[in-house]
Amino acid sequence: MIDVINDLEFDGGEDLLVHALPMARQLAALKRRAEAAGIPVIYANDNFGRWRSDFPVLVDNCLTSDVRGRPIVELLVPDENDYFILKPKHSAFFQTNLELLLKNLGATRVILTGLAGDICVLFTANDAYIRDFRVIVPSDCIASESAENNRQVLILMARVLKAEVCLSTEIDFEM
Amino acid sequence: MIDVINDLEFDGGEDLLVHALPMARQLAALKRRAEAAGIPVIYANDNFGRWRSDFPVLVDNCLTSDVRGRPIVELLVPDENDYFILKPKHSAFFQTNLELLLKNLGATRVILTGLAGDICVLFTANDAYIRDFRVIVPSDCIASESAENNRQVLILMARVLKAEVCLSTEIDFEM
Amino acid sequence: MIDVINDLEFDGGEDLLVHALPMARQLAALKRRAEAAGIPVIYANDNFGRWRSDFPVLVDNCLTSDVRGRPIVELLVPDENDYFILKPKHSAFFQTNLELLLKNLGATRVILTGLAGDICVLFTANDAYIRDFRVIVPSDCIASESAENNRQVLILMARVLKAEVCLSTEIDFEM
Amino acid sequence: MIDVINDLEFDGGEDLLVHALPMARQLAALKRRAEAAGIPVIYANDNFGRWRSDFPVLVDNCLTSDVRGRPIVELLVPDENDYFILKPKHSAFFQTNLELLLKNLGATRVILTGLAGDICVLFTANDAYIRDFRVIVPSDCIASESAENNRQVLILMARVLKAEVCLSTEIDFEM
Numbered sequence: 160m161i162d163v164i165n166d167l168e169f170d171g172g173e174d175l176l177v178h179a180l181p182m183a184r185q186l187a188a189l190k191r192r193a194e195a196a197g198i199p200v201i202y203a204n205d206n207f208g209r210w211r212s213d214f215p216v217l218v219d220n221c222l223t224s225d226v227r228g229r230p231i232v233e234l235l236v237p238d239e240n241d242y243f244i245l246k247p248k249h250s251a252f253f254q255t256n257l258e259l260l261l262k263n264l265g266a267t268r269v270i271l272t273g274l275a276g277d278i279c280v281l282f283t284a285n286d287a288y289i290r291d292f293r294v295i296v297p298s299d300c301i302a303s304e305s306a307e308n309n310r311q312v313l314i315l316m317a318r319v320l321k322a323e324v325c326l327s328t329e330i331d332f333e334m
Numbered sequence: 335m336i337d338v339i340n341d342l343e344f345d346g347g348e349d350l351l352v353h354a355l356p357m358a359r360q361l362a363a364l365k366r367r368a369e370a371a372g373i374p375v376i377y378a379n380d381n382f383g384r385w386r387s388d389f390p391v392l393v394d395n396c397l398t399s400d401v402r403g404r405p406i407v408e409l410l411v412p413d414e415n416d417y418f419i420l421k422p423k424h425s426a427f428f429q430t431n432l433e434l435l436l437k438n439l440g441a442t443r444v445i446l447t448g449l450a451g452d453i454c455v456l457f458t459a460n461d462a463y464i465r466d467f468r469v470i471v472p473s474d475c476i477a478s479e480s481a482e483n484n485r486q487v488l489i490l491m492a493r494v495l496k497a498e499v500c501l502s503t504e505i506d507f508e509m
Numbered sequence: 510m511i512d513v514i515n516d517l518e519f520d521g522g523e524d525l526l527v528h529a530l531p532m533a534r535q536l537a538a539l540k541r542r543a544e545a546a547g548i549p550v551i552y553a554n555d556n557f558g559r560w561r562s563d564f565p566v567l568v569d570n571c572l573t574s575d576v577r578g579r580p581i582v583e584l585l586v587p588d589e590n591d592y593f594i595l596k597p598k599h600s601a602f603f604q605t606n607l608e609l610l611l612k613n614l615g616a617t618r619v620i621l622t623g624l625a626g627d628i629c630v631l632f633t634a635n636d637a638y639i640r641d642f643r644v645i646v647p648s649d650c651i652a653s654e655s656a657e658n659n660r661q662v663l664i665l666m667a668r669v670l671k672a673e674v675c676l677s678t679e680i681d682f683e684m
Numbered sequence: 685m686i687d688v689i690n691d692l693e694f695d696g697g698e699d700l701l702v703h704a705l706p707m708a709r710q711l712a713a714l715k716r717r718a719e720a721a722g723i724p725v726i727y728a729n730d731n732f733g734r735w736r737s738d739f740p741v742l743v744d745n746c747l748t749s750d751v752r753g754r755p756i757v758e759l760l761v762p763d764e765n766d767y768f769i770l771k772p773k774h775s776a777f778f779q780t781n782l783e784l785l786l787k788n789l790g791a792t793r794v795i796l797t798g799l800a801g802d803i804c805v806l807f808t809a810n811d812a813y814i815r816d817f818r819v820i821v822p823s824d825c826i827a828s829e830s831a832e833n834n835r836q837v838l839i840l841m842a843r844v845l846k847a848e849v850c851l852s853t854e855i856d857f858e859m
Contacts, residue, residue: 210592210610213563242560247606248464256597256604260560278494282460289423289457308493311486318483319453385767385785388738417735422781429781431772435735598814628844632810639773639807658843661836668833669803 160186161251161273161280163235164204164217166226171304176227178302178309179274183231185299186272189327190235196332199264202243203251203273203283214243249279252286261292268293270330276301277312288320297327335361336426336448336455338410339379339392341401346479351402353477353484354449358406360474361447364502365410371507374439377418378426378448378458389418424454427461436467443468445505451476452487463495472502510536511601511623511630513585514554514567516576521654526577528652528659529624533581535649536622539677540585546682549614552593553601553623553633564593599629602636611642618643620680626651627662638670647677685711686776686798686805688760689729689742691751696829701752703827703834704799708756710824711797714852715760721857724789727768728776728798728808739768774804777811786817793818795855801826802837813845822852 163183167176193200206212214237221232237243244255251257261269269292271280280301284294296316303309316322338358342351368375381387389412396407412418419430426432436444444467446455455476462469471491478484491497513533517526543550556562564587571582587593594605601607611619619642621630630651634644646666653659666672688708692701718725731737739762746757762768769780776782786794794817796805805826809819821841828834841847 210613211590213565213593215563240561243563245606247609250460250464253464254606254609256595259597259604263560277490281494282464285425285457285460289425289428311490315452315486315490319456385788386765388740388768390738415736418738420781422784429784431770431779434772434779438735600810600814603814627840631844632814635775635807635810639775639778661840665802665836665840669806 160190160200160202160235161271161283162203162205162275163273164202164214164221164232164237165228165274166221166224167228167231168226172227174304175275175302176231178304178306179228179231182274182300182302183234185297185327187234189270189272189297189300189330192330192332193270194238194240198332199266200238200241201257201260202237202241203246203255203257204243205279206245206247210247212245214245217245248282250282250286251279252283252290258290266292268295270295270297272297272300272327274302276303277308278303281312281316284316284320284322288322294320294322295330296322296324297330298324300327335365335375335377335410336446336458337378337380337450338448339377339389339396339407339412340403340449341396341399342403342406343401347402349479350450350477351406353479353481354403354406357449357475357477358409360472360502362409364445364447364472364475364505367505367507368445369413369415373507374441375413375416376432376435377412377416378421378430378432379418380454381420381422385422387420389420423457425457425461426454427458427465433465441467443470445470445472447472447475449477451478452483453478456487456491459491459495459497463497469495469497470505471497471499472505473499475502510540510550510552510585511621511633512553512555512625513623514552514564514571514582514587515578515624516571516574517578517581518576522577524654525625525652526581528654528656529578529581532624532650532652533584535647535677537584539620539622539647539650539680542680542682543620544588544590548682549616550588550591551607551610552587552591553596553605553607554593555629556595556597560597562595564595567595598632600632600636601629602633602640608640616642618645620645620647622647622650622677624652626653627658628653631662631666634666634670634672638672644670644672645680646672646674647680648674650677685715685725685727685760686796686808687728687730687800688798689727689739689746689757689762690753690799691746691749692753692756693751697752699829700800700827701756703829703831704753704756707799707825707827708759710822710852712759714795714797714822714825714855717855717857718795719763719765723857724791725763725766726782726785727762727766728771728780728782729768730804731770731772735772737770739770742770773807775807775811776804777808777815783815791817793820795820795822797822797825797852799827801828802833803828806837806841809841809845809847813847819845819847820855821847821849822855823849825852 246255317324492499667674771780842849
C-alpha cells in the first residue's frame with residue numbers, strides 16, 4: 160500500500176482525490192481480506208522530506224487535521240499487525256529495508272496498490288520486477304491524477320513487467 | 335547508450351529493428367558530437383545472461399555473424415575512449431558501477447539513448463531520476479518495438495521524471 | 510550513535526555493559542556539544558527483528574522496563590531534533606536511507622559512536638569509507654565486549670579505513 | 685578470488701608479495717580442486733581506477749610486463765569457465781553484480797580468498813555475511829602485508845562474521 164497515508168496537499172492533489180477515494184474503498188476491502196487470509200500488509204509511505212518523523216505521527220497528522228487526504232486515511236488506518244516502511248523517494252525499494260522484509264516474510268509475489276499509480280506505484284513495480292518478484296496490480300486499487308494515465312500505466316506494467324493486472328475482487332488469497 | 339550492442343535475435347526483434355536502424359544513424363551522429371565536445375560516452379549493455387563474457391566479445395559476436403542487429407552495431411562500434419558497463423538486468427544502475435562511474439566523472443546530467451525505449455531506457459531513466467540526475471532523452475535516439483509505445487514512454491518520462499525530451503540535434507554540448 | 514538504544518539482554522550483554530556505561534557518559538557529553546554546534550545527531554539503531562516497531566517504542570521499552578541497557582538509554586534519550594534510522598542488519602547503511610539522509614544534510618564526514626565497536630560500528634565504518642565519507646571514531650565513545658577487541662578494532666579502522674581515531678574531547682565542532 | 689590479478693606496484697606491495705606468493709600456490713591447488721568438483725570460480729578484481737579496461741586486458745598487462753605481481757598471476761591465470769567481476773572499490777559486492785551472480789548460481793556459501801586479507805577480503809566478507817551467505821576463509825589462501833594483521837583479521841572474521849576458518853586442504857568439495 161503505497162503512499163496512502165497522504166495529506167494530498169500538493170498541486171494536483173484535488174484531481175488525485177477524485178480517483179483515490181473510490182480506490183481507497185476497494186483497497187480497504189482488499190486489505191481486510193488479506194488480513195483474514197494471514198497475508199502481511201505493508202505500508203510503504205513517503206516520509207515527505209520529514210526525516211525526523213515516524214509513521215504513527217504521519218498517520219495522526221492526517222487524521223487530526225483538516226487535510227484533503229483525511230477521508231482516505233480514515234478508510235485505511237493501519238492496524239497493529241501491519242508493517243510500515245518510510246521511503247525517502249518514489250520507489251519503496253530505494254534506500255529502504257523492503258527487500259529484506261519481503262525476504263524475511265518469504266514473499267515471492269507482491270500486490271501493489273496505492274498512489275500515484277503512474278509514479279510511485281510504477282517505480283516500485285519496476286524495482287520489484289527487477290528483483291524477481293511477481294507483480295500483481297489490482298486495477299481498482301491504484302489511482303493516478305488522470306484516469307487515462309492510470310489506464311496507460313496499467314498497460315505498461317502488464318506489457319513490460321509482466322504484471323498481473325486484475326480486479327481486486329479477483330485476487331484469491333486462498334490459492 | 336543502452337543495449338545498442340544487441341543481436342536483436344529475439345521475438346519482436348524484427349519490429350524493433352525497423353525503428354532501431356534510423357535511430358542508430360541519429361545516435362551515431364550524436365555520439366560523434368559528444369566525443370568532439372569531450373563528453374564521456376558510456377555503453378550500458380545487457381550481458382544477455384552470458385556472465386562470463388566481456389564487452390569486446392559481445393561487440394565482436396555482433397559484427398562477425400549474420401545477426402539481425404549487425405547493421406546497428408556497425409554504426410555504433412565503440413571507440414577506445416568509450417566506457418562500458420555490463421548490466422545484468424533492465425536498469426543500467428542495478429548491480430552495476432554506473433552510479434560510481436558517473437560520480438567519478440562529475441556528471442549531474444545523463445543523456446539516455448538506445449533500446450528498448452519503453453523497457454531498459456525507462457528503467458534506467460527511473461533510476462537516474464531517483465538518484466537526482468537530470469535526465470535528457472533525445473526522442474530520435476531511442477527506439478521501441480512500436481512507435482506508439484515509444485511516443486507514450488517519452489510523454490511518461492517527461493511528465494513523471496521531468497525528463498527533457500528533445501531532438502538530438504537540439505542538444506548543445508557547448509553550453 | 511549506533512545501537513545505543515539497546516536492552517543488552519543477550520549473551521555477552523553483561524560484559525558489554527561494563528564498557529558501555531562509561532562510554533555512554535562520554536557520548537552524552539559529546540552529543541551535547543554536537544547539538545550546541547548545530548551538528549545533526551543520528552541514531553542508527555537495530556530493529557532487533559521487530560519489523561513492526563518504531564524507534565520511539567524501542568526507546569520507551571528500554572526506559573520503562575528493568576533491562577540491562579536501561580542506564581545507558583537514560584543517558585542517551587533522543588531529543589526531538591535528532592534523526593533516527595532503524596537498521597535491519599549490522600551496517601547502518603545496509604537497506605536504510607542513511608546514505609540519502611547524509612547527502613541531504615550535506616555531510617562529508619561522519620563521527621561514529623556506540624555499540625558494539627567491533628561489530629556494528631566496524632560494519633558501518635566500512636560502508637561509510639567505501640562511500641567516500643571521512644570516518645572519525647572517538648575511542649572513548651565506542652565499546653565492545655572486550656577492551657582488547659575494542660583496542661584492535663580501533664587500530665584496524667585507523668589503518669584500513671584511514672579513520673581518525675581520537676578522544677571525544679579532541680573533536681572540535683567549530684572548525 | 686579477490687584482487688589476485690594485481691601488479692602489486694604500490695607502497696607495501698613488496699611486503700604483500702612475501703606472503704602472497706606462497707598463498708597463491710595454495711590457492712592454485714584449491715582452485716583446481718574446486719573446478720574438478722564443478723564449483724564455480726569467480727575472480728573479483730579491482731579495476732584499479734581504469735574504468736575503461738576489461739578483465740582479460742588486466743590479466744595480459746600483468747603477464748606481459750615485469751611487474752611485481754607477475755609470478756602470482758602466472759599461478760592463477762583465469763580459465764575460460766571462470767567468472768570475473770571488476771569491482772570499483774574494496775568490497776566485491778559494492779556496485780557490482782556479484783550478489784546477482786551468486787543468486788543465479790544458487791550459492792549459499794562463499795569461499796573467500798586472495799588479497800589483501802585485512803582489506804578487500806574483510807570488506808567482502810562483511811558484505812557476504814550481511815547478505816546471509818555462509819563465509820568460509822581458508823587461512824592459507826588469504827594474505828596481508830603483515831602476518832600478524834592476517835592472523836588478527838582471521839580471528840575477527842571467525843568471531844564477528846561466524847566465518848569458518850580452516851586450511852584449504854580441509855575444504856571438502858564433495859560434501
